[in-house]
Amino acid sequence: xxxxxxxxxxxxxxxxxxxxxxxxxxxxxxxxxxxxxxxxxxxxxxxxxxxxxxxxxxxxxxxxxxxxxxxxxxxxxxxxxxxxxxxxxxxxxxxxxxxxxxxxxxxxxxxxxxxxxxxxxxxxxxxxxxxxxxxxxxxxxxxxxxxxxxxxxxxxxxxxxxxxxxxxxxxxxxxxxxxxxxxxxxxxxxxxxxxxxxxxxxxxxxxxxxxxxxxxxxxxxxxxxxxxxxxxxxxxxxxxxxxxxxxxxxxxxxxxxxxxxxxxxxxxxxxxxxxxxxxxxxxxxxxxxxxxxxxxxxxxxxxxxxxxxxxxxxxxxxxxxxxxxxxxxxxxxxxxxxxxxxxxxxxxxxxxxxxxxxxxxxxxxxxxxxxxxxxxxxxxxxxxxxxxxxxxxxxxxxxxxxxxxxxxxxxxxxxxxxxxxx
Numbered sequence: 001x002x003x004x005x006x007x008x009x010x011x012x013x014x015x016x017x018x019x020x021x022x023x024x025x026x027x028x029x030x031x032x033x034x035x036x037x038x039x040x041x042x043x044x045x046x047x048x049x050x051x052x053x054x055x056x057x058x059x060x061x062x063x064x065x066x067x068x069x070x071x072x073x074x075x076x077x078x079x080x081x082x083x084x085x086x087x088x089x090x091x092x093x094x095x096x097x098x099x100x101x102x103x104x105x106x107x108x109x110x111x112x113x114x115x116x117x118x119x120x121x122x123x124x125x126x127x128x129x130x131x132x133x134x135x136x137x138x139x140x141x142x143x144x145x146x147x148x149x150x151x152x153x154x155x156x157x158x159x160x161x162x163x164x165x166x167x168x169x170x171x172x173x174x175x176x177x178x179x180x181x182x183x184x185x186x187x188x189x190x191x192x193x194x195x196x197x198x199x200x201x202x203x204x205x206x207x208x209x210x211x212x213x214x215x216x217x218x219x220x221x222x223x224x225x226x227x228x229x230x231x232x233x234x235x236x237x238x239x240x241x242x243x244x245x246x247x248x249x250x251x252x253x254x255x256x257x258x259x260x261x262x263x264x265x266x267x268x269x270x271x272x273x274x275x276x277x278x279x280x281x282x283x284x285x286x287x288x289x290x291x292x293x294x295x296x297x298x299x300x301x302x303x304x305x306x307x308x309x310x311x312x313x314x315x316x317x318x319x320x321x322x323x324x325x326x327x328x329x330x331x332x333x334x335x336x337x338x339x340x341x342x343x344x345x346x347x348x349x350x351x352x353x354x355x356x357x358x359x360x361x362x363x364x365x366x367x368x369x370x371x372x373x374x375x376x377x378x379x380x381x382x383x384x385x386x387x388x389x390x391x392x393x394x395x396x397x398x399x400x401x402x403x404x405x406x407x408x409x410x411x412x413x414x415x416x417x418x419x420x421x422x
Contacts, residue, residue, distance in 0.1 A: 052100035058128040059091035059116035059228040066376035067135035073127030075141040076134040080318040084136055085115060092116055094129050096309040104166030105196050105203045105213040106188040107295045111310040113165060114135060123172050126152050126161035137276040140322035143412040149407040150382050154194045156186050158403040164188030166213055193388045199246040202295055207256040215307040220297050224288060234273040236334060243270050244339035251352060258345035259391045261358050264332055264383050271331035281319020313407040329375035336367050345390045376417035379408055385422050
C-alpha cells in the first residue's frame with residue numbers, strides 16, 4: 001500500500017543535480033529567486049476550481065457501441081475506421097460543459113469530457129483516460145499508458161488514480177480529501193511545467209497572468225496563419241514551422257521561458273494534429289476545419305476566432321491503426337529535426353541558457369535525432385528526477401516512482417530502454 005506520509009515534491013535548486021545552471025554567465029541566485037517568486041505569485045492568482053456536486057464518471061460502453069473494445073483500462077483491439085461517436089450510441093454524445101465543470105489546456109481531454117468518454121465534470125481516472133484515448137483516437141495502448149501515467153503521476157493522485165483535466169481539484173482527487181496528497185497539492189493539467197509547458201499552440205505561457213489554460217484567440221490566429229504556406233493544412237511540415245515560431249515567440253517575450261526535457265511532449269502533441277485529429281487519422285487530411293473543431297476555435301468572419309466548446313466533427317472516423325510510442329518518437333524527431341532548437345530556458349529577456357545533457361536523448365542542449373533515444377526519454381521523464389525549470393527539479397518520491405514504473409515497465413518491456421526495477 002502506498003504510504004501517504006512520504007515527502008511532498010521537493011523544489012531543490014537544480015544547480016545541485018543539474019550543473020547546466022551553475023556558474024553560467026548571467027545566471028545568479030537573485031534572478032532565479034525572482035523567477036520563483038513570480039511563479040508563486042501567479043499560482044496565487046489562479047481562479048478557484050469549481051466544485052460540481054455531480055460526479056457522473058465516464059459513461060459506460062454498451063453493446064454494440066464498443067469502439068475498439070478498450071474498457072476498464074484494458075487494451076482494445078486497435079482496429080479503427082469507424083465513426084466516432086458511433087451513430088446511435090446513447091451514452092457518448094456532445095454536451096457543453098457547465099459552469100461547474102472543469103476544462104483545461106488540452107483540447108483532446110476537453111473533447112473527451114464533452115462527449116462523456118471521461119467524466120463530464122473533468123475529474124477522471126487513469127482507466128477512463130486509457131479507454132478514451134484508444135476509443136476516440138486509436139492511440140496505442142503503450143502510448144496511452146505513457147501519457148496517462150505522466151498525467152496522473154505528475155498532476156494527480158497515485159492512490160485514487162484520479163486527476164483533474166484542468167485546475168487544482170485536490171479535495172476530489174486526493175485520497176486524503178481536502179488535505180494534500182503525496183506530491184502536495186494535485187494541481188491538475190494546468191499545473192505549469194508538470195505536464196503543461198510553455199509554447200502551447202493555443203494557450204498563453206504561464207508567466208503572462210498565470211493563465212496557461214484559457215484558449216487564446218490571438219495565438220491561434222497566428223498558428224493558423226502559418227498553414228497558409230502549406231495549403232491551409234496542419235500537416236507535418238506546417239507543424240514543424242508552427243513549433244519553431246511558437247518557440248521563438250516565447251524565447252523573445254517570456255523572461256521565465258523554459259523548454260526542458262518534458263518539452264518532448266509538445267512535439268508529440270503537435271504530431272497529433274496530423275496523426276490523430278483528421279478523420280481517419282494519418283490516412284486523412286488535417287484541414288483547418290477539423291482542427292478548429294477539436295480546438296474549439298470558431299472563425300469570427302473577420303480573420304479571427306472565438307471560443308466554443310470542443311467538438312468532434314460530424315462524420316468523423318477514428319484512424320485505422322494504433323499510434324504507438326515508437327510512432328510518436330519518430331514524429332518528434334521528424335518535427336524537431338526541421339528546426340532544431342536548444343533546450344534550456346531564459347533568465348530574463350534575451351538571456352537563454354542551454355541545459356547541457358540529460359541521458360542519451362539530450363546532449364549539449366540538443367535533442368537526439370534517434371527515435372529510440374526519444375522513446376526512452378518518454379520513460380525517463382516519468383521515472384527520473386527531471387529539471388522543471390532553470391531553478392527547480394521535480395524529485396519523485398518513492399511511491400510515485402513505484403507507481404510510474406509499475407505502469408510503464410510492462411509497456412516498455414522489450415523496447416531496448418533501460419528500465420528501473422520496482
